[in-house]
Amino acid sequence: MFIQVIQGKAADPDRLRRCMDRWTEELQPGAVGYLGTTCGLCNDGTFIALARFESEEAARRNSARPEQGAWWAETEQCFDGPVTFMDCPEVTQWLGGGSDEAGFVQVMEGHTRDAGRMHELLTQSTDRVRELRPEILGGTLATFGGDAYVEAVYFTSEDEARAAEKLEIPDDLRSLLEEESKLMGEVEYYDLHHPMLVSPPR
Incomplete structure (x- = not known):
């Protein structure tokens, strides 16, 4: 298993939730090797997501999809400041x-x-x-x-x-x-x- 951790401060929590829902509905079916996501907002506005994949290769393939890039370009606007990515093999x-x-x-x-x-x-x-x-x-x-x-x-x-x-x-x-x-x-x-x-x- 491979886990990618995404973390940042949410500027627009409602829009961020909608983006996450849209990923599940529209992009998840094409994410080969995807195993699941745990995510949520903390009281201080920190958003954390742990995305699980069968392998690092599967995670890379997902990131390389054009529709993934378009989705992230929109989702990134929901954050205040930088978003960190931690790849955990x-x-x-x-x-x-x-x-x-x-x-x-x-x-x-x-x-x-x-x-x-x-x-x-x-x-x-x-x-x-x-x-x-x-x-x-x-x-x-x-x-x-x-x-x-x-x-x-x-x-x-x-x-x-x-x-x-x-x-x-x-x-x-x-x-x-x-x-x-x-x-x-x-x-x-x-x-x-x-x-x-x-x-x-x-």
Whole structure:
């Protein structure tokens, strides 16, 4: 899997939502290798989209389509200032990856001294997280540029996620989570209270 992260400040949120809807309706059918998108607006106006593709090649093919270029020329006008693109070739899905059933998505960004170990820890902790945190529907960890990462966690609802944060963590899981927290370093959190979740038809 390959994930492209698009991020910027929305100047016209309503127009931006319409543009995203139009992409789903008109451009998605021709996007070969497209697996889905998680996107939304944070309270401060930051817009984040995580577009998933089967491979980097599939993402490049989509970007090269003339209709994609025309769509982006319009969509880019919905932002205030520059829009950043982060191409993430190393992706770990845990608990099955993202879920279109999520009512709340939290995106975390930062830099780590050991991206490989972060991927390992997520795999090791999956079974225990499934037992103890049923409100977590899944997640993805995407890394790029050697030390940068973007992690997205999908929850049934924000209320259930916040309530579960107060639970006591068993010792066996705590050691894994504490190591992961150290590797994550300083984290920027982006809460998608009303996420837009899109997957292609099966």
